[in-house]
Amino acid sequence: MTIPSFFYDELLTRALKEDINYIDLTTDNLIPDEQISSAIFMAKETGVLCGIDIALRVLQLLDGNISCEILKCDGTALEKGDVIARVTGKTRALLKGERTALNLLQHLSGIAAATANCVKAVEGTNAYICDTRKTTPGLRMLEKYAVTVGGGKNHRFNLSDAALIKDNHIDAVGSIRLAVETLRKSIGHTVKIEVETRNLDELKEALESGADIIMLDNMNCETMQKAVTLTAGRVPLEASGKITLEKLRKIAETGVNFISIGALTHSVKALDISMKIK
Amino acid sequence: MTIPSFFYDELLTRALKEDINYIDLTTDNLIPDEQISSAIFMAKETGVLCGIDIALRVLQLLDGNISCEILKCDGTALEKGDVIARVTGKTRALLKGERTALNLLQHLSGIAAATANCVKAVEGTNAYICDTRKTTPGLRMLEKYAVTVGGGKNHRFNLSDAALIKDNHIDAVGSIRLAVETLRKSIGHTVKIEVETRNLDELKEALESGADIIMLDNMNCETMQKAVTLTAGRVPLEASGKITLEKLRKIAETGVNFISIGALTHSVKALDISMKIK
């Protein structure tokens, strides 16, 4: 993974303290401190792996001398029974870190797997799948990473790295054109401006205003197809709004360039992965 | 809500900084600083509300003078269209806090709603629904709160407030009896000991060992029913292991006292709640 561990160590220690608090009453009183065990991480269902370095880092924080062997790296398609990694270290560390490691691994793999399903559904079209800002507080960095691991693309990370003009902004300024013009004058040249539109009239106005990207918000497929024709490739079009796996293919076939899906990160189904100590 | 705000303010500011980073390029450049708006939080689907104080606290952190009126409090059954709260404050604060407020509100309400569904499924039986330690890193306090709002009960908060003897612990010590005895000698008198069992033989051993609670791990309903008969009310029994809404009623009818469900917190479906600015 490309993210140095100090970027998430604070999150991991917070999670470990949250889960252990003082001590593990059961483990610390029953397992001798010097006992060593091995354990494997194993997939219990089909999916896409994400977060194995992070899960192992959790264990390393509890036992600096743990040895780890990674058999599958992030992005691997998992089948039930696949062994993902082997670790050998203090039994206490394995038992105390198991829950925190799995909570992260299952969550991130759940995101990667869901993304991969969406990406597969649009295969052969021009559409990319991308995420939104509907992420779990405190986990955005990791959740956005999981989306890329699943083959998706990242929408903006936060409110300061791209502009997205919505109806409230337009109402405050008076028109899409005015909003884009005003913004262009104040923001830096490295920032793109996206405009949210709800119908073809707004789309036309957005096109004329010089928007860099146009979002088609909650439009039906027919309207989106017209939008694609109207736009004629001048700017990328992004479909948005309650998009489900079922509707995905049809949306992609309208010719839109990006489909952003909040559910990828706001309604995550944990992927079943276990850690077995031998 | 019973939790003073300083318990979660750190989480909220971390979430806001994660979502805003520097500034909201769009809002800060298009909306005048002094502009005031009102907004409502509205349910877009049926469910159970959880986290409205927290969502409003997010907005207050951005505008100390915001005024809030709560129309539905945590635990209320929501219908589509229900207005949950009204707020009036700086438009900029509303627009910048909207995403973070909703991310939390939808997540917690999703947990409360799912819990309520499970609680309803076991209505009339003796079984309580409870959560696990399979929570999102950094959110355990709030997620455990959401489970109680949905009518569920909390299993232990962390590894230091109750003991749970699993197979690895038993293997290390030699027998369930020895594990319970050893633990009893070292832990304080305010701590309960739960033993995880996989079959009726282990259950009998756990009963004889003086465990305070016995977990029936991944047993089928027939075995659980025998366990209930065998136990005869001496200690509470907890059913556990990949429990779905479908199987829930049948499990409850075996007579177990607690059913712990990881999916309540590890596979959350966000409840659809919107914030509309007028």
Add this chain to the structure above:
Amino acid sequence: MTIPSFFYDELLTRALKEDINYIDLTTDNLIPDEQISSAIFMAKETGVLCGIDIALRVLQLLDGNISCEILKCDGTALEKGDVIARVTGKTRALLKGERTALNLLQHLSGIAAATANCVKAVEGTNAYICDTRKTTPGLRMLEKYAVTVGGGKNHRFNLSDAALIKDNHIDAVGSIRLAVETLRKSIGHTVKIEVETRNLDELKEALESGADIIMLDNMNCETMQKAVTLTAGRVPLEASGKITLEKLRKIAETGVNFISIGALTHSVKALDISMKIK
């Protein structure tokens, strides 16, 4: 020690920054950076050792290459003159870390020694010595650990891992029985309920209400003896309230099961341990 260092590293670095602030004006200007010294930790009086790993960790934070040899581990009965550990590393690190290391080591050993004295005083009775929540802000984890090192047991770690019904709670609800019933309905099954009683009538009510533990608050020995007879082993009894070493034996001989002593942690006498650099 069973606690991984990241659990207390934050405390140690805070303590070191508090003690050093910018630099050690004396040491950093007089001792060459490359100079290496050895030092020993030595007991200057009789007691029980606690915190040697933590004291050495303080030095390691200042010099990652320090070598340490532990001759006595936590829980060892110390005689004046006993050498506890030897360290070799940068003289600067030893001099700069000495105060912080000793402050912790002397404080924790003071607690362990005082606890051991109390434990010895009740030897042969059925009573266990235990701590309270009267700990030093920021040091609860380590102080509770020191109590166990001295042979005592831990009372609850915090307000969320066990319930303790006091008079204010009873007044608010109406009766002990009602308080226990109300609580039992809302708390999880892994939590015990203790009731504080001030006389035998309250004790009887607590027994009937199904409390898991009963505290005898500020009762004299005669009353406690009657309480023991009345209870007849049905639930553990905990003696509490201004208990001194002098009264301890007599209290234990009443037959109570636990004696909780605030002074173990709120009135600590540091154990005299020195660090000598050669």
Add this chain to the structure above:
Amino acid sequence: MTIPSFFYDELLTRALKEDINYIDLTTDNLIPDEQISSAIFMAKETGVLCGIDIALRVLQLLDGNISCEILKCDGTALEKGDVIARVTGKTRALLKGERTALNLLQHLSGIAAATANCVKAVEGTNAYICDTRKTTPGLRMLEKYAVTVGGGKNHRFNLSDAALIKDNHIDAVGSIRLAVETLRKSIGHTVKIEVETRNLDELKEALESGADIIMLDNMNCETMQKAVTLTAGRVPLEASGKITLEKLRKIAETGVNFISIGALTHSVKALDISMKIK
């Protein structure tokens, strides 16, 4: 108190989270959220008050609307039964904050009371009582404050605000004179240099070297008296080393200017103060 609350709020919230963790199972389930109570802080023994603002701040952090009336301010000599402060606010906040508030108040008042005893013991002599760096990790600021409240003076706060040359420093450089000279060249002009001496020869060398303060380490009273005569007021003399209340007067009468006492902060006896809720 002169210290703005943001200097210690972090400590207080850390202490509250340590004591409450998630929720107060007993209070939050038995006491209605809206219930209001009054409480008083009352002295249960003779002593000196310290930390009442801090104790009240603890309660304010749990209930922003609490009203407080301070009847005795820091530094007041307390008699048993004295009412120190009255507060009115949410019963829940009072019950949840009580322990943390008292832990701090009793600890700081214990330090102030012990200091006042020492100050009284040297009344009429030229000697000042002062503290050391033997403080509780994380509490130095408050403990040093408590010493001044008790009538004592503060020795250096940390290793970077004054220089104190000890034997290890002297050994490294070669002589007291050389150590003082070397230091004087490198440190700033706002910093004083103190030299620790173990006999009159070292004292003479320290005097000649131009030290600003001289510490008489573990000397008997006879030697200290000679030291006072020898020094003839040229620099302040500080007596140090295992000083007890019993020996204090005699030491002060030797004519030394300062007597530093580690036990003021490393062996604190909590002052008995209670909080009664009505």
Add this chain to the structure above:
Amino acid sequence: MTIPSFFYDELLTRALKEDINYIDLTTDNLIPDEQISSAIFMAKETGVLCGIDIALRVLQLLDGNISCEILKCDGTALEKGDVIARVTGKTRALLKGERTALNLLQHLSGIAAATANCVKAVEGTNAYICDTRKTTPGLRMLEKYAVTVGGGKNHRFNLSDAALIKDNHIDAVGSIRLAVETLRKSIGHTVKIEVETRNLDELKEALESGADIIMLDNMNCETMQKAVTLTAGRVPLEASGKITLEKLRKIAETGVNFISIGALTHSVKALDISMKIK
């Protein structure tokens, strides 16, 4: 200012603790706690104001009841003698916060003033002045804000909100074209790609590769002019590399669109502003 105070409160409290540490020995011992004073912030030289809200927030953190009147807001051109703000509050708070408040105010106004000078120098041309990532660690948010207050524009905030391909990147991939293509496939659609070029050949390649912005790195004015002609407005051109106020006009007249200047933030001259207590 558009940034809510919780975004920088952590920085301000860190700064105040750094400057005060324990107490203000002079002020806390000489000025009565209840004494109230008024003070004014006054310009001592010509410049542009930036950071007055932040400076006043510093004082508010020390005295919650301070009253402030802002006479000049951020962005105002200051003349020597201009009164910027009046405050009335505890004398102690004013004296203790003065240094920290001024350190920030003078630094940020220094940046705003220097930026305004650069902006003025290019007046009438098409060039915008913008900043770089050469900011002071910990102050980027405020320093980038100061640049906008001075009339400049912000280049990217950090490495994740825009891509900038430099020679090392090109070497690793093989060509500018390949680098742009590879990047375009992996980054999100809201991100712009800038390419750093050192000569006209590289510029041509960058143009053909579809870069969104092209940087002209350390080119002389003649080359830049050719670059402008070659580019013919297809993408914005950014001049960069040791740009001084002297050369600025000539560079702007080549027709480049943006001129990025590291010195705006890496070599700041504090603007002379004083706080006078009456």
Add this chain to the structure above:
Amino acid sequence: MTIPSFFYDELLTRALKEDINYIDLTTDNLIPDEQISSAIFMAKETGVLCGIDIALRVLQLLDGNISCEILKCDGTALEKGDVIARVTGKTRALLKGERTALNLLQHLSGIAAATANCVKAVEGTNAYICDTRKTTPGLRMLEKYAVTVGGGKNHRFNLSDAALIKDNHIDAVGSIRLAVETLRKSIGHTVKIEVETRNLDELKEALESGADIIMLDNMNCETMQKAVTLTAGRVPLEASGKITLEKLRKIAETGVNFISIGALTHSVKALDISMKIK
């Protein structure tokens, strides 16, 4: 360097997160994770090196296995073209850490170089150059260190390690003499008292009051010379107030002992140092 890394690691990780935020879009997508490169730090102009350990620590935080060779240590006079250090490690780590490492290195070296220039200007006189509290928020420790690397001395680190009586303090108390006396009674014996004076009358009063140091605030050289004569070496004199390199020699020749210069840290010109990756 004498400061252990945990003293500034928090600053460095904050700076790295500020500069990278999520990922380095360019580097992480174009440079293979396993690619290794070497790089050198090279001086691009004449100056004094400061902060090389800190700059290398930045890179180590991104790649724990990086190898570093330091060719010039802090305090070395640099000529254009001097190679300061060589590093070999992951190309990604080098590219991602470059900016943060250089921002610190250039800033600290800029301070050291400016200080060295001032020190050189007073060579042969009795005057020392020293810093002030006019430092960058968050960087005081490192900036004060840089001043000593450049040959200067540190004035007080913060408001609690030395007393400095200014006109507001004098006004509050009534006279310099009263201020010094009052302070002497309350502060510890390790603290010096400096008095700020604006004319010879105040100087005389300060001398009589027993001040340890006297500041000559904004006096001209003629007055300062008289002050030196008047003082006759009884206490150190410190010249202060808008001191520039041009006036420095003349001021030093008046015979003052210390010259404190705010511009050393409040108006820093970054020293040009580059990092070249091969």
